[in-house]
Amino acid sequence: MDEPSVLDYLKAKLTFWKKSNFELARGGEEVQPREEYPVSAGEEKQETRPILLGLPWPILLPVGLALVAQFFLEPPNRSGLPAALFYGAAALAGGIAAWKGWLSLAEGQPEVTVLDHLNYRRTAALTGFLGLMASFLLFGHNRFNPINLTVWLYSLGALVVAFAQPLPVPDWKALGQRLQLWLKNPAIALRLSGWGALLVVVALVLAYFRFYDLNRLPMNMVSDHAEKLLDVGDVLHGQFKIFFERNTGREAFQFYWTALMALIFKTGISFLSLKIGTVIVGVVTLIYIFRLGHELGGKWVALYALFFAGIAYWPNIISRIGLRFPLYPFCVAPVMYYLLRGLRRGYRNDFIWAGLWLGLGLHGYTASRIVPALVIVAVVLYSIHSQSAGRRRQALVWGAIVLFIAFAVFIPLFRYALENPQMFNYRSLTRVADIEHPLPGNPVNIFFSNTWNALRMFFWSNGDVWVHSIPYRPALDVITAALFFLGLVLLLVRYLQKRHWRDLFLLLSIPVLLLPSILSLAFPNENPNLNRTAGAYVPVFLIVALGFDALVRSLYNRVLSRQGKRAVILTGVVLAVATVSTNYQLFFVEYRKNFDQSAWNTAEMGEVMRAFTHSVGTPESVYVVGYPYWVDTRLVAINAGYPEINPELMPEQIPTTRVNPGAKMFMVNPADEQAIALLKEIYPEGWMRRYSSEVQGKDFLLFFVPAMEDSLP
Template sequence: MDSEPSVLDYLKSRLSRKGQPFHLPELPWDAEQTPEPEGEEPPPELPPDEPRSEEKPQSPVPAGKLPWQGLAALVLALAAQTQLEPPDRNVPVAVVFYALAAGLMVWGYLAGRLRTAEPAPDAEQGINMQGTWWFLLPGAVLLVGAFISFFSNRFNFLNLFFFLTGGGLVWASLWERTPRRAGQVSRWKAVTRWLRRPRVRIELDGWQVGVALVFAVAIFYRFYHLAQTPGEMFSDHAEKLLDVNDVLNGQYAIFFERNTGREAFQFYLTALVVKVMGTGINFLNLKIGTALCGLFTLPYVYLLGKEMGSRWIGLAALLLAGIAYWPNVISRVALRFTLYPFFAAPVLYYLFRGLRRMRRNDFMWCGFWLGLGLHGYSPMRIVPFFIVLAVGLYLLHRAAQGKRWQTLAALGLVAVVALIVFLPLLSYVVGHMDMFGSRAFSRLGETERPLPGSPAGIFFSNLWKAMIMFFYSNGGIWVHSVVDRPALDVVSAALFFLGMVLLVVRYARRRDWADLLLLVSIPFLMLPSILSLAFPEENPSLNRTGAAMIPVFVTAGIGFESLFTSLWHSVRTRAGRLLVAAWVVVLAVWTMNQNYTLVFEKFHQQFMGGAWNTSEMGRVIRGFADSVGTPDTAYVVPFAHWVDTRLVGINAGYPTKDYALWPEDFEKTLSEPRTKLFIIKYDDSAALEKLKQMYPSGVLALHTNPLEGKNFWTYLVPGQPAGQ
C-alpha cells in the first residue's frame, strides 16, 4: 500500500524544481493589485523599475573542454601569494608565478575556455529630464533659509524644518515617477485593501537562501567577540566619546571642532545607539555603530557585483568582503574609518547603474549618498572628483553616443542633490574653511612639517606602495591593521589578481566603459592615503583607502565567477560537478580560516600589546568608588607616553572626568579627609616616593598584567576619622 507523502518528500519536490520559489504562506507586504480568481496563483512580477533580465546571455564553455588554463592560473596565483606572506617572503618567485598566471588567464580567455559574465547592454536612450518642477522654487527658498540658519553651527528645530521641507520639495520635483501599468492601483489604495484583508506571503528560492546564509556568515565575522576585539581604547576614542556626550547633552553641532575638527555622522549614530542600548557612553557603543555601518556596506557590494554582470560575482564579492580582515578591522576600531566605504558603496552602485541604464532616480540616489557621506569621514571628499572622472570616461566611449548632453545633465543632477544634502556642512565651511580642511591640508601640504622630498617623487612612491598593499604590505599602523602584511588574504589576493587580468583583457576586446572604470576606481579611491605627501610613512593605510575595498572585492568576485562558471559548464557529470563544488568549499574554508586568524588572533594580540590597559584601571577606580572611596578621590599620575587619563574615567563609568593629577599637584590632596587612591606607572619611582613621604600610612599594591610593560601601582591612603 502506498504511503502518504511526507513533508520531506514535499521539500524534495520543491528543491528539484530549479528556479521555482519556495512558497511560505501568508506574507506579501504589497496588497493585491488586481483581484485574482480563487485557487489561482498570480504570475510572479518584477518591481516596475527593474529589468526582467540583468545578465547578458553568454556562450557556455563547450562540454568536455576543461578550462585548464584557468585552473593552472589559480594554482600559480595562490602559490605566488603564499610566497608574499610574512615573515619569510620570496618576491622574485612570487613575481614569476603571478606573471605565468596572468599569461594563462589571457590564453584561456582568448581560446574561449574561460567565460566571463558580461553586464547588461547600455540603455539606448539618454536620461529623461521631463517632470514636474512646481515645487522647485518654494523648495529652493526654504533651502536658502536653512543655509543661513546653519551659520550657527547648530541644528535646531527651525533650520531642520527648512532643510527637510525644502529638500523634500526639491526631491519630489526631480523624482522620476514610474508610469502605472494596466490594472495596477495606487499605493494608497493597495495599502487600504491590505488593511481590510491583511495577509502575508513570503517567497524564497534557493538562491535567496544562499545569499542569506552568506550574509549570516558576515554577521558572525562582524560581531563575534566585538566587546573583546579590540579590547582597549586610545586617545581618539576619548575625543569621540566626549563629542557623543555633547550630543546627549543637547549640543547639536554640525561640525565638531574638538581635536582639529570632525564631521558629525558618527556622533549622532553613536548617540542613537546609546539611547537604544541604554548602557551609557562606552567603547562598545562606539563599536556597535561602526560595525553596523561595516555590515550594511555589504548589500551594495553584492548589488555592484550583480551590476558588473552576474549574481555569482555579487555573491562571491559579498562573501569575500564579509569575512575579510581589512573591512572587519576598520569597523571594529570604532572610529570613522568604516564610513568611507559605507557611503562610497551606494555611490558607486547607483553611479554604475545610472550610467548603464540612464535612469534619473539612480543619479538622485547617487547624489543623496554622496552628500550624506560628506558628513562622515574626510577621505570621502575625493569621491566627487571620482564621479566627474567616471562621467568623463563614460563620455569617451561608444556607449555615450547620442546621449552626451543627457549624461552631463545627469552629472548636474548628482551635484544638485549632493549639494542639498551637504548644505548644513557647506554653511559651516563658508566661514571656517581653515578648520574644515586642516586635517587634509596637514597631510597634503606643509602646514605641520616640510615635505621630506620632491612632491612628484613622494607621490609616485606612495602610489606604488598603495597599489602593492593588497599583495605585499598594508603599512605599519598597528591600531587598524596587522602590521606589514598584505591587505588581502591569500585566496582573495589571488582571485583579485586574476579578476584584474580578466578586466584588462576583456576591456581590450570589448571596450566596455564599466570594465575600465572599475579598474581606475581602485587607485583613485586610494588617493586620500596616496596624497599623504607630508607624512609618507602613513601610506598605505587601511582607513584612508577603505572605499577601494569595494571595487577590489568585486574584481575578486569577477575572477571567481569566471573560474567557477567555466568549470561548471565544462563538466556534465554529477561527479565532476561535485568536484567543482568541493573546490569552492576548500577555497571558502581556506579564506575564512585565515581571516579569522588575522582578526581574532594576530590583530587582537598586536593591538592589546600596543594599547594601554585603561579599562583595567577604570575597573580599579570603579571598585574603589563603590566600596571605600568616591569617584572624586581617585587619581591617575600622568607619565610621558602612558595612559590617556580621560579614558580611565570613561572606563570607570564617569565619562566627563579626567583623573589626571600631576606630582607637583599632590599637595592639593592634603586637605581631602576621605580615603584616596593613586594609580602610578610601574616605573615612576619619583612619584611613588613622593606619595610615600606625604602619606606614610598608605598601602602599596602592584597590579600585574600578562602583557609586558602594563603593570601599575595603586597607593591607597586611608581616610581621616571624623573630627580630626
C-alpha cells in the same frame, strides 16, 4: 561505425571534462548519446578543449600561479623576485585563458535604452533653490537648530520632487482583489532555493565576524576615541554643531549617529556605543556591495562579493575599531551602486539617490571628499564609450544632478567652510602641503612613490598602524589576493575585447579611491594605511568576487560528469573555508594579540576605578599618576562610566591630594619610582599592590589610602 573498445571507454572516463557520446552497453541495451549540459541564461556555450593530465589546466593555472606568488609575499619571510615572476606568469596565463574564452567573467545587467527628456517641475525647483539659499544664510555660528534644519530639509524635499521621475502607480484594484482571495484561504508558503540557503549561511558567518565579542575586540581605546566620545557627550548635552572642532576638526555624522546608538541601546558614552554604530554602518555597506555585485554580474557574484567583503580582515577591523573610517566605504558603495545602475538604465531617480548618499558621506569622513571626483570619472568614461550613444547629453545632466543634490545636502558644511576655511581644511592640508611639516622631497616624486606603495598594498604591505591593521602584512589574505589579481587580469582583457566603460571604471576606481592616502605628501610614511584607503575595498572585493565566479563557473561549465561538477563545487567550498579560516586567524587571533600588546589597558584600569567608586571611594578620589607615554587618563574615567572627569594627576601634584579626607586610590606606572616613593612618604598609612593584567607587560600599581577617620587609632 566501429564499436568502442575498452581503451576508448577508459580514456573517456579519465578525461571526464570532455563530452563523450557513448557508454558501454549493459545487458544488450542500446547506447544512448549523453545529454549536453544546459548552459545558464546569458552565457554562451563554450567548446570543450583537450586538457593535459586530466585537469583543466588553462583555467587552474592562472589561479595556481597567483597563489604561489602570494605565498612568497606572506610575512615574515618574503621573496619579492619569485613572487614577481609567478605573478607575471599568472598574468600571462590568465590573459591567454581570458582571450581564448576559457576563463570568462559574468555579464552585468543588460543595458536599458530609455531616453530621459530631462523635464522637471519648475515650481518645486524654484521652491527648493530659494529654500537652499535661505538655509545657507541660516546655518551660521556652526549650529543646527530647529529653524535652519526645517528650511534645509524642506528645500531638499522640494529639489527631490523637482527632479524625480514619477514612480510607477500601483494597480490598487488588482492588489485588493489578490488580498481578498488570500483572506478567503490564507496560507504562507516558504521556499528556499540552494542559492537562498547559501545566502542564509553567508549571512550567519558574516554576523559572527562582525558582532562576535564586540565588547572585547578590540578591548581598549586610544586617544582618538576619547576625543570622539567627548564630542558625543556634547551632542547628548545639547550642543548640535555642524562641524566639531576638537582634535583638529571632524565632520559631524558619527557623533550624532553614536549618540543615537547610546540612546537606543542604553550603552551611554562608551567604546561599545562607538563600535555598535560603526558595525551597523559596515553592515549597510555590505548590503550595497551585494547590490553592486548583482548589478555587475548577477546573483552569484553578489553572493561572493558579500562573502569575501564580510569575512575579510580589512573591512572587519575598519568596522569594529569605532572610529570614522567605515564612513568612507559607507559613502562609496551606495554612490557607486546608484551611479552604475542609473547610467545603465537611464533612470533619473538613481542619480538623485546617488547625490543624497554622496552628500551624506561628505558629513562623515574627510576621505569621502574624493568621491565627487569618482562621479566625474564615471560620467566621463561613460560619455566617451559607445554604450552612451544617444544619451551623452543626458549623461552630463545626470552627473550634474548627482553633484547638485550632493551640494544641497552639503550646504551646512559649505557655510561652515566659508566661515572657517582653515579649520575645515586643516586635516587635509597638513597632509598635502607643508603647513605642519615640510615636504620631505620633490612632491611629484613623493606622489608617484606613494601611488606605487598604495597600489601594491593589497599584495605587499598595508602600512604600520597597529590600531587598524596588522603592520606590514598585505591588506588581503593569500587566496583573496590571488582572486583579486585574477579578476584584474580578466577585467582588463574583457575591456580590450569589448570596450565596455564599466570594466574600465571598475579598474580606475581603485586608484581614485586610494588618493586620500596617496596625497599624504608631507607624511609619506603614513601611506598606505587601511583607513584612508577604506573606500577602495568596495571595488576590490567586487573584483575578487568576479574572479572567484569566473574560476568556479568556467570550471563548472567545462566538465560534464557529475563527479567533475562535484569536484568543482568542492574546490569552491575548500577555497571559501580556507579564506574564512585565514581571516579568522588574522582578525580574531593575530590582530587581537597585536592590538592588546600595543594598547594600554585602560579598560582594566576603568574596571578597577568603577569598583573603587562603587565601594568606598568617589570618582574624584581616584587618581592616575601621569607618566611619559603611558595611558590617556581620560579613557580610564570613560571606561569607568565617568566621561565628564579626568583623573590625571602629575607627580608634583600628589601632596595636594591631602585636602581630600576620604579614601583615595592612586594608579601608578610600575616604572615610576619617583611617584611610588612620594606616595609612601606622604601617606605612610597607605598600602600598594600590583594589578596583574590579562596582557603580559601591562600591569599597573594601585596605592590605597584609607579615609582619615579610618586611619585614626
